[in-house]
Amino acid sequence: MKEHKIGIILNGVTGRMGTNQHLIRSILAIRDQGGIQVSPDEIITVDPILTGRNANKLQSLAEKHNVERWTTDLDAALQDDYNQIFFDASSTLHRAKFVEMAAKAGKAIYCEKPTAVTTDEAVRLANICSDAGVKNGVVQDKLWLPGIRKLKTLIDQGFFGRILSVRGEFGYWVFTGHDENQPAQRPSWNYRKEDGGGIIIDMLCHWRYVIDHVFGKVKSVSCTGATHLPERIDEEGKPYNCTADDSCYATFELENGVICQFNSSWDVRVRRDDLLVMQVDGSHGSAIVGLRKCWVQPLGATPKPVWNPDIPQPIDFFEGWQEVPDATEFDNAFKIQWEMFLRHVVLDEPFPYDLMEGAKGVQLAELGIESWKDRAWKDIETL
Ligand SMILES: NC(=O)c1ccc[n+]([C@@H]2O[C@H](COP(=O)([O-])OP(=O)(O)OC[C@H]3O[C@@H](n4cnc5c(N)ncnc54)[C@H](O)[C@@H]3O)[C@@H](O)[C@H]2O)c1
Numbered sequence: 001m002k003e004h005k006i007g008i009i010l011n012g013v014t015g016r017m018g019t020n021q022h023l024i025r026s027i028l029a030i031r032d033q034g035g036i037q038v039s040p041d042e043i044i045t046v047d048p049i050l051t052g053r054n055a056n057k058l059q060s061l062a063e064k065h066n067v068e069r070w071t072t073d074l075d076a077a078l079q080d081d082y083n084q085i086f087f088d089a090s091s092t093l094h095r096a097k098f099v100e101m102a103a104k105a106g107k108a109i110y111c112e113k114p115t116a117v118t119t120d121e122a123v124r125l126a127n128i129c130s131d132a133g134v135k136n137g138v139v140q141d142k143l144w145l146p147g148i149r150k151l152k153t154l155i156d157q158g159f160f161g162r163i164l165s166v167r168g169e170f171g172y173w174v175f176t177g178h179d180e181n182q183p184a185q186r187p188s189w190n191y192r193k194e195d196g197g198g199i200i201i202d203m204l205c206h207w208r209y210v211i212d213h214v215f216g217k218v219k220s221v222s223c224t225g226a227t228h229l230p231e232r233i234d235e236e237g238k239p240y241n242c243t244a245d246d247s248c249y250a251t252f253e254l255e256n257g258v259i260c261q262f263n264s265s266w267d268v269r270v271r272r273d274d275l276l277v278m279q280v281d282g283s284h285g286s287a288i289v290g291l292r293k294c295w296v297q298p299l300g301a302t303p304k305p306v307w308n309p310d311i312p313q314p315i316d317f318f319e320g321w322q323e324v325p326d327a328t329e330f331d332n333a334f335k336i337q338w339e340m341f342l343r344h345v346v347l348d349e350p351f352p353y354d355l356m357e358g359a360k361g362v363q364l365a366e367l368g369i370e371s372w373k374d375r376a377w378k379d380i381e382t383l
Helices: 014-032 055-064 074-079 091-105 119-132 146-156 201-217 333-347 356-376
Strands: 002-011 035-037 042-051 069-071 084-086 108-111 136-138 164-172 218-226 231-233 238-243 247-254 259-265 276-282 286-290 294-298
Touching: 002 014, 002 074, 002 091, 002 333, 014 042, 014 231, 014 333, 035 136, 035 333, 042 055, 042 074, 042 333, 055 069, 069 074, 074 084, 074 091, 084 091, 084 333, 091 108, 091 119, 108 333, 108 356, 119 356, 136 333, 146 201, 146 294, 146 333, 201 218, 201 247, 201 259, 201 356, 218 356, 247 356
Parallel strands: 002 042, 002 084, 042 069, 084 108, 108 136, 164 259
Antiparallel strands: 035 042, 164 276, 218 247, 231 238, 247 259, 276 286, 286 294
16 A cells, blocks of 8 residues: 655644644544545655644644644644645634745645635735745635535536525624623624734635635625724623624626625624525525535425415415535545645645635735725626
């Protein structure tokens, strides 16, 4: 058996995303399943090294999960040829310096989104990677959510006829921390613009690749943002001013004529099927898409409601939908993309989700913010 053992630097991994999705659900899951069998006699195995600033946090995370290697000396980890991949899940504004260091050290680079908060910077980082000739990629996890994979199958099978519109509703209530026993469940930097926070920069990056890959190329954007809650409590228990948008209401026009409308909010209470739900309406059928589940209603089974508020609604609108069954097993979305990136690095398989693709997400977010400020539609130029 030929083993490709890959040393992977996991930077900023003591944070929310780094620990849960990337370390535990992806890299350690790959380690614990014995690697990725890429042919009957070839396997890719992973050997992570955790890097960051706080030795105590790194050590306890490493010990808790049986990871042998950790260090606060990122330079040394980068100098070690054994480590072929550098991954970054630190907060957004730190990304650039780490990507630059890793490109200089000749590592394959994989990182969380957004890669930057301006298009110029995101494109600069993409160019640094391509100039250095290093393989690179950005997390676009939503593409491998079971619900979205089911939707993609329906589209490929022609279920919708012509897709007309998409309504996306994303969000949940993020506690401010003011009330006893209701601590905030997201980091405080998310609500400070000066620290790279804001829901537009966070979520429009996702909507860009979801729309581009699933519904068609985005042509223009109109977006309104808001900071509905002006004060929250930080990790030290101190109040701080929220300087970043915590909700946004965006409409996207696609080159193929489809209209997509996505509301994203950290101050909305959930009475829908999931934290992200998309309704896709087509000439021949519609679908409701959550993170894992998907329901459909074909034209032939579409009820015919009549507007009459004087009587109780005779139709149970929820009954007229059929759930799409799980036709396969769905692995964790982050892990699927990690496996693709590892195969890209080791076997040179295609990996289209590179830093330039990531820059497109930043571009849509930046134009969304400009649209809000100028109260105007913004067209998207090709990067
Ligand atoms: N793909 C997704 O769905 C998704 C979801 C949430 C967040 N994110 C992105 O992931 C990144 C991390 O977000 P999070 O919610 O985990 O934030 P977080 O604040 O929980 O984690 C950030 C981590 O970076 C570390 N860090 C900060 N500065 C550092 C430095 N100078 N050197 C080394 N480490 C440093 C922190 O100690 C912490 O461990 C952000 O860019 C965010 O936009 C992606």
